[in-house]
Amino acid sequence: MKQLVPNFLKKRADLTPDRVALIFEETNYTFRQLFEYSREIAGQLCSIGLKKESTAGVLLSNHKDSVMILYALQMLGVRAVILNNRLTSEELLWQLEDSEVDVLLYENAFANKITEIKKTFPRAVIEKEELFQLEVAEAFIENEFDLDDVTTIMYTSGTTGHPKGVLQTFGNHWWSATASALNIGLSDEDRWLCAVPIFHISGYSILMKSVIYGMTVVLHQTFNEKAAIEDILKYRVTTMSVVSTMLLRINERLEVNQLPGHFRCMLLGGGPAPLSLLEDCKEKGIPVYQSYGMTETASQFATLAPEYSLSKLGSAGKALFPNQIKIIGKNGEEVSNHSEGEIVVKGPNVTIGYLNRVLETSESIKNGWFHTGDIGYLDAEGFLYVLDRRSDLIISGGENIYPAEIEGVLMSHPDIADAGVIGFTDSKWGQVPGAFIVAKGNTNLSEGELIEFCTKLLAKYKVPKVFRFVEELPRNASKKLLRKNLREMVKKEHS
Ligand code: ATP
Ligand code: MG
Structure with a gap:
């Protein structure tokens, strides 16, 4: 039986319309405004022919318009291929062809890349401002989302090989947001600072948390440690997502115990972090939650709470509530604690597979377990330590x-x-x-x-x-x- 849930943003705008959904460049947007603006954009997207099950590529920056475009696509049931705006035009073209998008929507800041892409890309390409000038057609927004439907496609970073398009369902995002709340808790006062890219799962997952929790997101165009610290104070931010280079810069700038009491979580992900950095953060009173996750798990899969950050230094913690981790040996057998092997994961936030890649999908997902290609081990208490990529x-x-x-x-x-x-x-x-x-x-x-x-x-x-x-x-x-x-x-x- 299908698992249908109400349209996320529509439901949220109904539940808490006047709560602030987004703060961008000193302006507040409530959930009602976000819904109304996004519905308007959905109408414009309909007038360029996008509809349920179309695929749209988006090349956007961290901007309030991008947030609304992403919600508009989601509400229409259009699959969004969210492109990394730091890629070269060749890399982008490769992903656009691989994903066979119907339309490419872009922001003027990336016009140079688009000039190159247009030379060979056969489909419609439309700039954001052009879209916003269009007539607002009747928007066929979905009243319900099927948790098994794909809503976003994000390419892996391409660290070990060619990037692969990861199919992310509504259910993957729903469970990822829920798992995180069950782990770090949730309060009406929560505000999440997003200075990581929204084209990456680290940023997009913050938007999903916002709509599912009814939580304010403070969105920054790019990361700047000074601006981040200022806004943590100014907007009473409680949580921020960081990768280790960001944390390094924040740590260098902060005095001991300078972060305010309302700030409760630096969610650290994306890759390994130097142990010296984690020690420094502990000394400075920066509450770091080290996490392990990937595009295929719709953000964090396992997390270590700060109370363990010294006793389990370097660990990525335990699998979140709906998630399971096993370490397997060469023949697929589960190995004992402290033995190294491949990290395999299972949970409702794990992808259903890669776009147009039957072979890679069947090699990665076996009996419901996703093989991450990462090597690690579990200690006697079941804490995960990620060592490195198998291929390295x-x-x-x-x-x-x-x-x-x-x-x-x-x-x-x-x-x-x-x-x-x-x-x-x-x-x-x-x-x-x-x-x-x-x-x-x-x-x-x-x-x-x-x-x-x-x-x-x-x-x-x-x-x-x-x-x-x-x-x-x-x-x-x-x-x-x-x-x-x-x-x-x-x-x-x-x-
Ligand atoms: P590709 O799959 O194309 O090679 P990628 O794996 O770098 O690219 P992402 O999905 O962005 O693409 O990154 C996920 C990977 O990042 C994980 O599989 C893991 O190797 C690494 N990673 C994430 N968290 C941690 C961590 N806490 N410690 C060590 N490595 C981590
Ligand atoms: Mg990977």
């Missing part, structure tokens, strides 16, 4: 080495701005770790000094045997390190 594992003389651990140590060196570690072929050990280092400013780092530094903090077999000093490291549009590009670089040198 280095095996040296039979020992497993996780590049993220070595990178974390290197990054704690005061003269290192960035670090990337991969396996180099070695006749004796099979593979040995090698480090690519970006030094800070004019500092003169020597290999000997780095070896000495690492030897103090790492077991001998983990100390890099090769050091390369470089100007910068290859990172994707999500700023994630592309170790596969480093491997290719080294491979080319040897061919």
